[in-house]
Amino acid sequence: MISLEEKFGALETENAPGQESLQYTGDLNSLMRGEKLEGKSVDFSHGDVDAFPPAPGSETAWKDGFEMGGQQAYTEYRGAAQIREGLAERLTTFTGKPISAGKELIITPGTQGALFLALGTTVASGTKVAVVEPDYFANRKLVKFFGGELVPIPLHYQGDQSDNGPDLKRLETAAKSGTGVFVFSTPNNPTGLVYSGSSIESISELAARYHVTVIVDQLYSRMLYSGETYTHLWACDNQPENLITIMGPSKTESLSGFRLGVAFGTSSLIERMERLQAIVSLRAAGYNQKVLDTWFQEPAGWMKKRIQEHEAIRDDLLGIFRAAAFPCFTPQAGSYLFPRLPALDVDHHTFVRLLRHQAGITVTPGTEFAPGYADSIRLNFSQDHATAVAAAERIVEMVNIYRK
Amino acid sequence: MISLEEKFGALETENAPGQESLQYTGDLNSLMRGEKLEGKSVDFSHGDVDAFPPAPGSETAWKDGFEMGGQQAYTEYRGAAQIREGLAERLTTFTGKPISAGKELIITPGTQGALFLALGTTVASGTKVAVVEPDYFANRKLVKFFGGELVPIPLHYQGDQSDNGPDLKRLETAAKSGTGVFVFSTPNNPTGLVYSGSSIESISELAARYHVTVIVDQLYSRMLYSGETYTHLWACDNQPENLITIMGPSKTESLSGFRLGVAFGTSSLIERMERLQAIVSLRAAGYNQKVLDTWFQEPAGWMKKRIQEHEAIRDDLLGIFRAAAFPCFTPQAGSYLFPRLPALDVDHHTFVRLLRHQAGITVTPGTEFAPGYADSIRLNFSQDHATAVAAAERIVEMVNIYRK
Numbered sequence: 013m014i015s016l017e018e019k020f021g022a023l024e025t026e027n028a029p030g031q032e033s034l035q036y037t038g039d040l041n042s043l044m045r046g047e048k049l050e051g052k053s054v055d056f057s058h059g060d061v062d063a064f065p066p067a068p069g070s071e072t073a074w075k076d077g078f079e080m081g082g083q084q085a086y087t088e089y090r091g092a093a094q095i096r097e098g099l100a101e102r103l104t105t106f107t108g109k110p111i112s113a114g115k116e117l118i119i120t121p122g123t124q125g126a127l128f129l130a131l132g133t134t135v136a137s138g139t140k141v142a143v144v145e146p147d148y149f150a151n152r153k154l155v156k157f158f159g160g161e162l163v164p165i166p167l168h169y170q171g172d173q174s175d176n177g178p179d180l181k182r183l184e185t186a187a188k189s190g191t192g193v194f195v196f197s198t199p200n201n202p203t204g205l206v207y208s209g210s211s212i213e214s215i216s217e218l219a220a221r222y223h224v225t226v227i228v229d230q231l232y233s234r235m236l237y238s239g240e241t242y243t244h245l246w247a248c249d250n251q252p253e254n255l256i257t258i259m260g261p262s263k264t265e266s267l268s269g270f271r272l273g274v275a276f277g278t279s280s281l282i283e284r285m286e287r288l289q290a291i292v293s294l295r296a297a298g299y300n301q302k303v304l305d306t307w308f309q310e311p312a313g314w315m316k317k318r319i320q321e322h323e324a325i326r327d328d329l330l331g332i333f334r335a336a337a338f339p340c341f342t343p344q345a346g347s348y349l350f351p352r353l354p355a356l357d358v359d360h361h362t363f364v365r366l367l368r369h370q371a372g373i374t375v376t377p378g379t380e381f382a383p384g385y386a387d388s389i390r391l392n393f394s395q396d397h398a399t400a401v402a403a404a405e406r407i408v409e410m411v412n413i414y415r416k
Numbered sequence: 417m418i419s420l421e422e423k424f425g426a427l428e429t430e431n432a433p434g435q436e437s438l439q440y441t442g443d444l445n446s447l448m449r450g451e452k453l454e455g456k457s458v459d460f461s462h463g464d465v466d467a468f469p470p471a472p473g474s475e476t477a478w479k480d481g482f483e484m485g486g487q488q489a490y491t492e493y494r495g496a497a498q499i500r501e502g503l504a505e506r507l508t509t510f511t512g513k514p515i516s517a518g519k520e521l522i523i524t525p526g527t528q529g530a531l532f533l534a535l536g537t538t539v540a541s542g543t544k545v546a547v548v549e550p551d552y553f554a555n556r557k558l559v560k561f562f563g564g565e566l567v568p569i570p571l572h573y574q575g576d577q578s579d580n581g582p583d584l585k586r587l588e589t590a591a592k593s594g595t596g597v598f599v600f601s602t603p604n605n606p607t608g609l610v611y612s613g614s615s616i617e618s619i620s621e622l623a624a625r626y627h628v629t630v631i632v633d634q635l636y637s638r639m640l641y642s643g644e645t646y647t648h649l650w651a652c653d654n655q656p657e658n659l660i661t662i663m664g665p666s667k668t669e670s671l672s673g674f675r676l677g678v679a680f681g682t683s684s685l686i687e688r689m690e691r692l693q694a695i696v697s698l699r700a701a702g703y704n705q706k707v708l709d710t711w712f713q714e715p716a717g718w719m720k721k722r723i724q725e726h727e728a729i730r731d732d733l734l735g736i737f738r739a740a741a742f743p744c745f746t747p748q749a750g751s752y753l754f755p756r757l758p759a760l761d762v763d764h765h766t767f768v769r770l771l772r773h774q775a776g777i778t779v780t781p782g783t784e785f786a787p788g789y790a791d792s793i794r795l796n797f798s799q800d801h802a803t804a805v806a807a808a809e810r811i812v813e814m815v816n817i818y819r820k
Contacts, residue, residue: 015540016537016538016540016688019540020537020688020691020692023688023691023692023694023695024691025493025690025691025694028493028694031492031493031694033492058490060486061485061486061489061490062485062486065485071479071482074478074482075475077673078475078478078673081465081466081469082464082465082466084673085465085672085673086462086465086672086673088435088437089429089432089435120697121525121675121697121701122697122698124695124696124697124698125696125697128695128696128697133420133424134420136419136420136423137541150694150695153694153695154695157692157695268489268490268702269481269482269488269489269490269701269702269703270701270702270703271525271697271698271699271700271701271702271704284420284424284427286429287424287427287428287429288424288427288561290427290429290432290435290554290557291427291528291532291554291557291558291561292528292529292532292696292697293524293525293526293528293529293532293675293696293697294526294528294675295675296675297525297673297674297675297701297704298672298673298674298675299673299674300675300701300704
């Protein structure tokens, strides 16, 4: 039996994005070489919603919700029926397969909320859960919190393109040996790798054959760069019995301040998720839910422009890191870069803290995404273009200062 | 080991407030005696924020938050530091004992969110948790969800006033036999009983002596009726090592549509709660947090008026139910009434469904608050005064139709 001490030890958040201000910095002056580097501070731990402001119409939609009064303040736990109806229609168009607004969709407090509910309804003490490495840090924490057992599945992204994707052999071995749940993000957080159509079809088929519940986090699936294609597991022919897809408007659409997400999939799981939501936080904030009416119906050209702007930043940052010979996968979607740094005179965790202290740059250490990625850092490059470029150059400068 | 089936069976929400539209009604026409009763529909399962609108300034405060942009969208998981500082000061004044904004306070997605985090950080598999009967329905559900064992503590409210309050002997017996956590609401939900100063002091002393963690839900503590006094466990002399107090502006202040709550207490528990929040939903919606700046500093006279208006409704409803000889405790605070109904020809659950179907009145069945309260119903009387009075009269009429 896991004790509460252990349980909460595993939930350590000091290195989690956004919590860096809580870190100990007392030792850094003695470790620092040279002076502080000049330049505008950048927090790459999350997107800058001032540089890329909330999608148009969100404020007005919120106000409409507020003015609706009680009806919008107290929705069903799974979210207001009328909002779910519109969403189900637009998500059906997006994914290519019908979604029932009444049975197969729930509105949650952020995509994080959806992930919590999805794992909370499928993982019990002893459940074996296949988790990709590297992948979103909360996946591992959630599995541990619910008493599950981690079964790591490596993600190939550092070698030849033909090998890219999750290790399907390892996944099949895991499925054969009693793995009950598989959770992963595509586009992958932190690398920006989009699972290929054949990977997704194999996962679907494998999960169906071995009765594995699949939870797929598609948070970044709308920000797809030129020439890339996206495959929705939800629309595959050979479906697992239990499948939950989660999404939300917090990233590409910069609506994180509203804490909105959705999950859609197998109705019995959606129903359980609602039961859990009832004791977790009742519902996504009522007035905020109304903002989902603007989602997937932004003004013409808005999304295209937002993607182009991010692609331009991606390309510049990739250019800078590659010129410095940092291996870096080219993200196919989303706004994360996950470069690998060379060997340094300080350990990489200390380097991350020095980056913040000496160069005003906050990044997330690779170890948040899996053990064994200490030499990588994650940057959310949804930032002011020029500021991001200058900061990337400072990262290279910092690496040169501390290089072994 | 509890299975997921059992776990979610215990979280059934069909009778939970706000979920009534999901109930089966197909059998009701055959059970119904006479015609439908005319009158305006009332949903007593929660307060009507159209009748009692959100506290002044909430919309403006939200807009300020939205305009602050990224800084307010991405706060620390425990909530924006500046907002916590103001809150800590005002809650210190309210409770009479200092609260540290940095260490002892967390902003949560509603009071429900605070309760979930508080129990999630203190209850593990096998933890014995003393739960009052009757009390807020989620307490029991949460204990079961986290694998804890319920130790029921009766609340006396139906007899002589001198006996009113939790059964302290039962609580001491529970504490002696290894109960680790005690959770309760004061004012009690559903009865509106305020724990006396001597009850609170005894609980504090007893919890200190037997190392019991105390979680006290004070959601309704601001709406205190004339002549009543309130005692904060947080300010007692003899303190338990581990104490969490939870509150929020969802009820008296009608800010439920923002999903905001707070918890304050033992710093190590607040820290754990933040770790849990990080994987549950990250934070209370950023822009919404700003609305807490208006809390505990409403315009002069606003709160007094709101209390008087509720007291007037309370008195009229008590008059109606007592004239019909339904025993009903006089709520000392909050906006709940918990009358006991006489024996009927239909079981009380069916009566509750008939009330909704035939008389347009939604109430919450007593069994949501503890087994053994099937003959009681809970009404949130934070409603339009005249509508509430007319509905209470219809409840009496309905009882007379189905009386045994």
